[in-house]
Amino acid sequence: MAVEQVTLQLKWKHAFQFAGYYVAKEQGYYQQAGLDVQIKEAEANTNVLDEVLAGKANFGVGTSSLLLARKTGKPVVVLAVIFQHSSYVLITPRHSEMQSIQDLSNKRIMADPLSAEIFAYLKREGIALDHLQRVQQSFKIDELLAGKVDAISAYMTNEPFLLDQVGFHYQIYSPRSAGIDFYGDNLFTSEAEIQQHPERVKAFRAASLRGWEHAMSHPDETIQLLLSKYPQHRLKEHYQYELTQMIALMRSDLITIGYMNASRWRHIADTYAEIGMLPTNFSLNGFLYDPNPKDDLTWLYTTLATVLALLGTVGAIALHIYRLNHRLALSLAEVKQTEQRLKVFSTAIEQSPMAVLITGPDNTIQYVNPKFTQETAYSSNEVLGQSSRILQADMLDDGIYKEMWDKLQQGELWSGELNIRRKTGEVYCEEAHIGPVKNSDGQITHYVAVLQDINERKQIHLQLAHAAHYDMLTGLPNRSLLFERINQWLLVAKRNHSQLALMFIDLDKFKPINDKYGHAVGDVILQEVAARMLACLRDSDSVGRVGGDEFIVLLPKINNHNDAYSVAEKIRIAINKPFIAGNNQLDISSCIGIAIYPQHAEELVDLIKDADLAMYQAKKSGGNRVGFFVAPS
Template sequence: MSHHWRRLAAMHWRLGLLVLLATGALILSPPPARAREAVTLQLKWTHCFQFAGYYAAQEQGYYREAGLDVRFEEGLPGVDVVGRVVSGQANYGVGTSSLLLARAAGKPVVALAVILQHSPLVLIARQRQAAQSIHDLVGKRVMIEPDADEILAYLKREGIPPERLIQLDHSFEIQDLIDGRIDALTAYLSNEPELLDRLHVPYQMYTPRSVGIDFYADNLFTSERELQAHPERVRAFRAASLRGWEYALAHPEDIIELILTKYAGRDTREHYAFEAAQLRPLIRADLIEIGYMHPGRWAHMAETYAEIGLLPATVSLTGFLYDPHPEADLTGLYLILATALGFAGVVGGVTVSIGRVNRRLRHSLSDLQQANGRLAVLSTAIEQSPASVVITGPNTVIQYVNPAFVKITGYSVAEAIGQTPRMLKSGLTEPATFREMWSHLQGGEPWSGELINRRKSGEVYWEEAHVAPIKDRTGQTTHYVAVKLDITERKHAHQQLDYLAHHDALTHLPNRLLFFERVAQTLTLAKRNRTKFALLLIDLDQFKPINDTHGHAVGDLVLLETAKRLSGSVRESDTVGRIGGDEFVVLLPHIGSADHATIVANKIRQALKQPLTVAETTLFISSSIGIAVYPEHGQDQLALTTHADGAMYAAKASGRDNVKVFTADLPSAVPL
């Protein structure tokens, strides 16, 4: 080869290398540092655990990492949260389901994420009598707060239009209910119940969920103007906020301390702990990724509002629901890659020319062909594998997925390439699992474990994952390879078995094992927080004759109706269980005194003695109920159950259809 050709080949190699390096820099280099952008989040109420995720995002630096300087504005009574966001006084807000009504009224709001999968909004009334219902509010003084339209929908569905109430402006003072200035008010089950329990005030709580109105709540939203002008800022704010919520749910004690010290919390530590415990089952992060919202559920909410005349029959959600994963425009990237590959082809042509005159290179090419043959076999095996295969670079950006990945996740190859495996994140995998995985991988070791991911459709699924680092000759990690199996059906089978092991097969109430696990948990919390709780043992009077006369099929129907009436007589935070035969139990984890437990027990007794019709037969049944209260009647589970059982037998001995609270002079009973 002439000296001229050697110089030409070397020049092509250097030029090709420069193009490829420049291309890589364009694709992989991080964005330049920029000044933080100031934004405002308008809260819907004063500082409390209800906004824990945003406090966590601020304190943990998630907003700072996203290039944002976030300021929180409290939502005092009279503040129009939607108006402030639409007008530009705030960039983001926390709103109710009434965002639908605002959108229909022409206000350009955009829902970004749902925090509470179930609304905590309820009606609370003073307990005036044992058998009290929502219909007792007709003609009474009721305070309904602004944007509580789901409560209006609830009342309408119960046959109580607003004009049948004496509506008053909401003062947001629970003392008005305690002092009798009003008869009921809208409230959050994560807030006011704890205050009433603490003051030993008897009350009745009514929830829209009892008639099938189950709305989203505490919805993070913005305006169309913010989204159009700053789409990347919206994406960054949403992601950082949801990351904050993940931290807050994993570290509630930290957030409570933060509220008390940094945000001038107006309530006690115990109150915020109660609030955190009540919000967890409303967020349902154990089942659904924080922030997830389903268009179909928003449509159902709109239909409910249309049913009561607050919205027209057909409402378009177009533009209302934010899409965190829009289709990306990859035209520019494709052009860059095409240019780089085209130049690489020129370089390759020069290489082949050199190879034709170099015997050593011909041998190398022969070896390469054999290696390519083996690679083709391996590639075919991966392509046809029933297991999902994902290959990423050292920066975890996906470079390859096989057809099984597409089939299992619902994402196309084009949608996956360039993303990271976080695109599948459900938020349900324990953070410790990821920490363990990266500890292994960064130490150069493979990792195996189970992950809970989310398909493109939103469906959650389980995977058994095997991930390994791939290294070059110098020991540097060049890729990560993950082979994953969909084990959802296996997990569902295990969950079903676990459910059957902890629930009564007939009534589906917690069985003895699960119920007393909850008693043990409540006992631990009560000892730590110095609070009271009550244990109620309920035995149906004269149930055996029903079985003997009408058969066990009718007896089972009676037990099912009993379970239904019991569940309808207590709060969502209480637990009802069946521990065998016609014996039921109720755990009241938050009470002020034995009087509160007695009120609940009498409400249950009245509900159970109402006539019931099964198999065209009207039956009458009553109950005997025994009560034991911690700590007055026992310091441990055995003492409490023994004393509640003794009180129940005393109720039977006094003539049945009765309620007894344990006293020291009652005869001892056999422990449960």
């Protein structure tokens, strides 16, 4: 296989932040995809975007500012998202409990060229960008420690650890607190790269994501790789800190690494538009890469019955061959008839819309049909004589393969789902029907597998499952999922004799805004409210949308009433900040009612009723308030 040389330009120095790419190289995933990848770290003056567009690198790691580059006509295309939440934050020296983001007006801020979301955050907070003294990013904390700058753009995965090591007291300001919750560490390339080398792009993306899966599944091994081959004079504890922070940012426990949602990108673009950094309704056409572009499937619906019939026909091949093996004394006429039937079946297999694979008893591939080569991207010459294990993806439980082989070796048919790895490294799901073929002595001579690509069907099922448990507008858990979580934590609290808190949140002045400016503006506000609330919570906390502008927050672990009150106040203050819709500044507030288990109630229904009543009591007191449940006298 010819090996192509390509370059990946990082946006920073070597770090666990880019671990997936190092692992893809070390594990040979890039090499298997026919690629020799050079991974370049960034210098203080490196502009990743310019490196890629100038052809000095084929791929780069960027931020949401890629959208702004697209606006200026730069032909960038996002291939995959690594961080579901950006790690970008602002860090300043901590002077007092009363300091705020507003104190940065007219101050010196050191930020790199790709930190547009930081400036979007400042702008949303009402800080005039032309009043800032911008300092070029040095990728070091020395300037902050020495007082040469007043704030630095930083990564939650890195600088806090360094500052803690030297005992520096600092304050972190996160864009998420203002509803700016963007994707982070986006893998991207140029339109030219996709047009000229589409297979190379697809192969690089798949191998990179495969590397990320391995890196996050084997963190200790990955840390050792960084320490040995990408030394940055860092402690092992530093990489472990990065890993901990990244788990919360990537959420690979919920979302497949690399996944990106067009609606989320639409929201990011609209957020930039609201603060004047992008035009309204900025087009995303061509900006988002589709690794599996949809073919015209009109023909599929008209031939579905035929396809299903063929699947049954092809699935019967093993049985047919088995019967043929028992015919040892055929007449000449029977031989001709058999040859004709075999020719028909051979043609059916060759033209089948299902992938067909035949192996010997030692699992060595002896035949594949054209549909197999189309789906896996392997030519027949590349797989014939190879073990079928080259198709096996790492992510499937070994127990499934053991069950499959136990049945097959007992001479039984096995049906189930298998994860198959394409030549590019990309993993997809197949519905497999595999049967043994025996000779006249009852010995297994071959295995025949009929495979159907059900990846799209699986994705639809996942989307339906997600839609059944999450609010489509805000992405928050819906009533069903939230109540299930609350019930689970109530069991834990009862067992541990601990406390938990429920908050019922209702927005003030939302309906007039919705009526005046329309549902589109109202929807954007609800999305931002959701993002602001999430930014106020811990990973163990939950918030769900239970009505039009009603939300419930669960704090599963509190020590006392003050813990719940401080979180509620944080949420109230975050919601009370202005919302920007076009040229309009819109103000809303909220009332938050709190009920505590077990002091106020011990069952879910009663806790919600108490929190709801506390919320109404706060409204009657004038709104924009937090209140605890007080039993009516």
